[in-house]
Amino acid sequence: MATDAGPGYTANDVLRVGSTNGSSNSSATAGQSAANSTITYPDGLAYRVDLPAHLSGPDGFTKSGQLSGTHNLQNATATLDAQGAIYNLTPTGTAGISELKYSYTNVAGKIVTGSKTVYDPAVYNDQAMLNLSQIVGRHGYQLYLQNQSKRILDLNEGGVNFRVYINTDPKYGLPFVGNIHPIKWAKNGLFW
Numbered sequence: 001m002a003t004d005a006g007p008g009y010t011a012n013d014v015l016r017v018g019s020t021n022g023s024s025n026s027s028a029t030a031g032q033s034a035a036n037s038t039i040t041y042p043d044g045l046a047y048r049v050d051l052p053a054h055l056s057g058p059d060g061f062t063k064s065g066q067l068s069g070t071h072n073l074q075n076a077t078a079t080l081d082a083q084g085a086i087y088n089l090t091p092t093g094t095a096g097i098s099e100l101k102y103s104y105t106n107v108a109g110k111i112v113t114g115s116k117t118v119y120d121p122a123v124y125n126d127q128a129m130l131n132l133s134q135i136v137g138r139h140g141y142q143l144y145l146q147n148q149s150k151r152i153l154d155l156n157e158g159g160v161n162f163r164v165y166i167n168t169d170p171k172y173g174l175p176f177v178g179n180i181h182p183i184k185w186a187k188n189g190l191f192w
Helices: 051-056 073-082 126-146
Strands: 014-016 025-029 038-042 046-048 086-091 097-105 111-119 152-157 160-168 175-182
Touching: 046 051, 051 126, 051 175, 073 086, 073 097, 073 111, 111 175, 126 152, 126 160, 126 175
Parallel strands: 046 175
Antiparallel strands: 014 046, 025 038, 086 097, 097 111, 152 160, 160 175
16 A cells, blocks of 8 residues: 655655655665665655566567567567567667667557667666666656656766656646656757
């Protein structure tokens, strides 16, 4: 059951990591790639609970047939192979980051095409990509707090470009990081 008890609570499938005790920040230790560092989170920062699974995948398909999440190259191609998809991979200017374009015929006989930016798990393991994503999410949330009209932000961390989406929890009306994923380049030119 979701509660509003404090840092790390889950509400409406959103993991809140910021403090709720009136302080301006709370901290948590980062994962594998930054094992000895501490990340400070701004008050109220929250991520979607399934971010790790959504980011690495497999996370299924959207109603329109697009591959949902699944930015890990191996997981994306395995999921597409299971659909009988054809696809090609185009490297971006960042080592280990590529654009995956795909096409397959769905069960209704309709051709579905799509593309997504993927990471090579031999270059960025899932935990390293999650760590970078959470750092970018923190930066995006801080920028959102400065200008609440900015809900989609393109940022760079560790040489990787990301897109951050700030959503609003429909039940509580609180902002949270609804999605983060690698992208080819920053469309709006914002870099942290």
